[in-house]
Amino acid sequence: MNDSATLDESRIRSAGAEPHADAPRARAAERLAGGEFSTVGDVTVPDPIFSCRHVNVYYGEKHAIRDVSIDIARQEVLAMIGPSGCGKSTFLRCLNRMNDTIPSARVTGSILLDGRDIYDRKQDVVQLRARVGMVFQKPNPFPKSIYENVAYGPRIHGLAADRVELDEIVHTSLQRAGLWDEVKDRLSQPATSLSGGQQQRLCIARTIAVNPEVILMDEPCSALDPIATARIEDLIDELRATYAIVIVTHSMQQAARVSQRTAYFHLGSLVEVGPTERIFTNPRHRLTEAYITGRFG
Amino acid sequence: MSEEGKPVRRPRTPRETQELVERSLRRRYGAERRFRAYGLCAVILGIAFVAFLFATILAQGVSVFRQAYVQLDVFYDPEVIDPSGTRREDDLRLADYEALVRTALRAEFPGIEGRRDVRQLTRLVSSGAAHELQRRVLANPGLVGQRERVWLLASADVDLLLKGEIARDEIGEEGRLSEEQLAWIDTLRERGRLELRFNRTFFVNGDSREPEQAGVRGAVMGSFFTLLLTLILSFPIGVAAAVYLEEFAPRNRWTDLIEVNINNLAAVPSIVFGLLGLAVFIGFFGLPRSAPLVGALVLTLLTLPTIIIAARAALKAVPPSIRDAALAMGASPIQTVVHHVLPLAMPGILTGTIIGMARALGETAPLLMIGMVAFIVDVPSGFTDPATALPVQIFLWSDSPERGFVERTSGAIIVLLAFLIVMNTAAVLLRRRFERRW
The missing domain is CATH 1.10.3720.10 (MetI-like)
Incomplete structure (x- = not known):
């Protein structure tokens, strides 16, 4: 008995939860996460771009995502929040099959993009990733020039017929990412010479240069200072008019500021989903409430 | 865990702590200095070995870039090279070029007669000299009948003597240079006909049994x-x-x-x-x-x-x-x-x-x-x-x-x-x- 309690506690801790969480409460959380409840709130939306049903992800023996079902709407920002290790990044990486690069990862359930299962054998991964772009936690521009960074996607996908069109794409992408005025005179300089916030906006410009339908953002501001963060948040708000955006964030303020819907993950399960305003003012599940009021997480 | 048997210690004052830290600091810096000294020793030792290696090899090998050459007035005698007058390449190739070298050498020392002396004289020049003349004639057949002053390879023994690798008193042993040869060498040097020049042979030749002709x-x-x-x-x-x-x-x-x-x-x-x-x-x-x-x-x-x-x-x-x-x-x-x-x-x-x-x-x-x-x-x-x-x-x-x-x-x-x-x-x-x- 005693042993299993410490085991539970260590599991919670390794999952990154509050180290002071007392064992009984942690056990309760574990039981809840074990699939003994269904998601609180309406997971469906009309005319979704992504429709995920009963998604499970395993890393070898580890059950990382437990039976998650959620729709993602067009022209909307969906924020995914939750304590570290709760699986929100894992789930995000399912949406453009970046988990394919991890050999031990296994995904079950269905994820439909415009009604077609992206894990279908006929689905081409390269094509999927051209439709579903991704921005990472740490800015990761290619060690090439600013111009080449943005031009890379259109070039490999053959989106520009000639140099003029390519220049045009680079120009508009940088402009939409709010970076044009800062870099227009030094497009040939290495991207690594930019500041962190500029690099992240360059990564966004690079992503929108291939004109995707969905943009996934994995904690895009966690490595940035508040001013750079504010600029990215404004940018997300503008981009919402054109793209569906899924953003994983650790900052509840950020989720509240940029998103229209919020999904709360806990230990691999989707606990609650709903309009952002309601989640933050009137959470229905006590785990959600505990997290957003700062009692753990 | 249990500390009951031990006397209770008075908590240290900040000053005492400082002293302890200072003492340990001295030890730590000592260790650091020692470690740096070891490293430096290792590096110096390594460099010394490399320097020694380079120095020995250079000392022994640098002389290879210079080589003893004899300057001779060679007459490309048509009688010797091409008695039939065909000027065909095959005939030019097979001619007795050693005879040309011999004649040129004897012209340098007119007083020498007798088979033994002539043979000793020709031994001053490498057997590669004949090949050199052959190469020149084949490259330019117009040379036949002409007179030319050329630098020809000296033999290995002459080369070694000029470089000081063999002493003059070694002469006569092991079938090396004789008294007469030594005298001829001195005469040639006085006339400026024998000297160490840049060793082209070493860079253009392949291997050879004769050291003076061997190249890389x-x-x-x-x-x-x-x-x-x-x-x-x-x-x-x-x-x-x-x-x-x-x-x-x-x-x-x-x-x-x-x-x-x-x-x-x-x-x-x-x-x-x-x-x-x-x-x-x-x-x-x-x-x-x-x-x-x-x-x-x-x-x-x-x-x-x-x-x-x-x-x-x-x-x-x-x-x-x-x-x-x-x-x-x-x-x-x-x-x-x-x-x-x-x-x-x-x-x-x-x-x-x-x-x-x-x-x-x-x-x-x-x-x-x-x-x-x-x-x-x-x-x-x-x-x-x-x-x-x-x-x-x-x-x-x-x-x-x-x-x-x-x-x-x-x-x-x-x-x-x-x-x-x-x-x-x-x-x-x-x-x-x-x-x-x-």
Whole structure:
């Protein structure tokens, strides 16, 4: 008995939860996460771009995502929040099959993009990733020039017929990412010479240069200072008019500021989903409430 | 856990703590100084050994760049060269050029008669002198009937005497220079007809039994062809293997087995590769013996593990965020590797390749097994010509009894080291060119 309690506690801790969480409460959380409840709130939306049903992800023996079902709407920002290790990044990486690069990862359930299962054998991964772009936690521009960074996607996908069109794409992408005025005179300089916030906006410009339908953002501001963060948040708000955006964030303020819907993950399960305003003012599940009021997480 | 038996300690005052820290600091700095001293000693010792090595080799080998030449007035006598007057190349080739040298020498010392004296006189000049005259006539048949003043190779003994390698009192022993020869040498020197000049022979000739005629050209070309082919074969194969293993191969028992075996191959003694080359390439496939082609195949086997291991390490060192970025942009796996991962790994791969090539350049044992140790006079002009390599040439010369080969050996080592330095410099420059920060 005693042993299993410490085991539970260590599991919670390794999952990154509050180290002071007392064992009984942690056990309760574990039981809840074990699939003994269904998601609180309406997971469906009309005319979704992504429709995920009963998604499970395993890393070898580890059950990382437990039976998650959620729709993602067009022209909307969906924020995914939750304590570290709760699986929100894992789930995000399912949406453009970046988990394919991890050999031990296994995904079950269905994820439909415009009604077609992206894990279908006929689905081409390269094509999927051209439709579903991704921005990472740490800015990761290619060690090439600013111009080449943005031009890379259109070039490999053959989106520009000639140099003029390519220049045009680079120009508009940088402009939409709010970076044009800062870099227009030094497009040939290495991207690594930019500041962190500029690099992240360059990564966004690079992503929108291939004109995707969905943009996934994995904690895009966690490595940035508040001013750079504010600029990215404004940018997300503008981009919402054109793209569906899924953003994983650790900052509840950020989720509240940029998103229209919020999904709360806990230990691999989707606990609650709903309009952002309601989640933050009137959470229905006590785990959600505990997290957003700062009692753990 | 239990501290009941012990006397209760008074808590330390900040001052006492400071003193303790100070005392430990002194100890720590002492350890640091000692460690630095050890390191410095090791470095100095290493540099001393390298300096000693270079100094000995240079001291012994630098004299090879100068060589004793005799200046003679040669008359290209049509009677001797081409008695029938045909001027055909075959006739010109077969003529008795030694007679021309003999006549020219006797013209220099008119008083000398008698077979023994004449023979002693001609021994001052290398047998290569006749070849030199033949080469000149064949290159320019118009010389026949003309008179020309040429510098001709002196014999090895004269060369050694001029360089001070043999003392004058050694004369007469071991069939070396006689009193008369010594006198003639002095006369020639007084007349300015015998002197040390830049040794062109060493750089344009192949191997020879006569030390004064032996050159490194054959070995350099042999090494060049062998290394060129080794690079052409091992670099693409090694990089492709590393990319496949690192980026595409599934992680399972087979790839583990391959990895272990590659690491084992890197440790296999090189002579074993030579035996394998002999059995497989020469015995089974029937490729020509002593050829740079076979040497390159064997050295490729030898360098592949080094290149693969270095390339894999370099690929592993590329940050995964770059791969993620490229894949998320919709680059295919091969585009990700070719556009982003390989360029970033290139400096490391090049370093590994250069280490492998440097090892291949200095490798002797496997080449012995496949016959590149043969005595080959002709300079190879292709991948299938019989050839030898620089380290093998050094080995051969160091084994020769003639004293003239001592400086040749060191000279060849200098050439080998120069070869290595040039290669390493090229590698450093290439590295700089490819190196990028991320």
